[in-house]
Amino acid sequence: MDDDAIRVRPAVAADLPDIARIYNQGIEDREATLESAPKDEAEVRQALERREPRYEFVVAERGARILGWASLNPYSHRCAYDGVADLSVYVERTARGTGVGSMLLEKLEGRARAHGFHKIVLFTFPFNAAGQALYHKRGFREVGIFREQGRLDGRFIDVMAMEKILD
Numbered sequence: 539m540d541d542d543a544i545r546v547r548p549a550v551a552a553d554l555p556d557i558a559r560i561y562n563q564g565i566e567d568r569e570a571t572l573e574s575a576p577k578d579e580a581e582v583r584q585a586l587e588r589r590e591p592r593y594e595f596v597v598a599e600r601g602a603r604i605l606g607w608a609s610l611n612p613y614s615h616r617c618a619y620d621g622v623a624d625l626s627v628y629v630e631r632t633a634r635g636t637g638v639g640s641m642l643l644e645k646l647e648g649r650a651r652a653h654g655f656h657k658i659v660l661f662t663f664p665f666n667a668a669g670q671a672l673y674h675k676r677g678f679r680e681v682g683i684f685r686e687q688g689r690l691d692g693r694f695i696d697v698m699a700m701e702k703i704l705d
């Protein structure tokens with residue numbers, strides 16, 4: 539196999555340290571999530587192991603190096619919303635802006651369709667330039683902005699809801 543090629547595949551337990559490290563970079567950067575405390579491997583392990591199979595978790599790798607991850611997450615426990623998945627995507631700092639996020643989303647959208655999801659929603663910060671560019675590129679629509687929706691480091695933060703119908 540070509541060692542330079544990026545491959546997106548289902549995450550396995552051996553990926554946990556890289557998944558946690560990349561997630562913690564996103565938490566530290568304060569542009570991706572309202573989470574503020576770093577996650578340890580045990581928390582990430584729970585998130586990976588306790589999910590139903592249709593909520594897929596994928597990683598992007600080049601050779602043996604994990605470059606990023608993305609997951610489909612439950613949106614609501616209400617049956618009426620079981621066609622809706624929530625999305626997370628995190629790329630290793632040094633690999634951002636090189637197409638990894640686009641590849642992860644393309645793969646995950648395909649997997650979401652295969653599992654019968656009707657749409658993907660996500661919640662992002664309006665000031666996350668890379669996230670905005672990625673989601674618009676992949677055809678996500680702005681639903682609206684919740685003003686002062688979350689608190690991060692003692693400050694209120696606006697949160698943008700976005701969606702993509704999978705047809």
Ligand SMILES: CC(C)(COP(=O)(O)OP(=O)(O)OC[C@H]1O[C@@H](n2cnc3c(N)ncnc32)[C@H](O)[C@@H]1OP(=O)(O)O)[C@@H](O)C(=O)NCCC(=O)NCCS
Pocket residue numbers: 564567569570571627628629630633634635636637638639640641661662663666667668669671672675
């Ligand atoms: C947001 C994130 C997932 C995007 O993934 P990525 O691999 O960097 O994105 P890509 O390289 O696939 O780029 C996608 C598009 O966004 C554009 N883009 C990437 N970074 C950008 C930036 N900082 N500013 C403006 N546009 C940017 C790219 O040019 C590309 O568009 P193009 O193909 O038309 O040129 C990644 O930057 C990241 O992990 N950031 C930290 C965690 C995070 O914010 N996660 C999202 C939480 S909502």
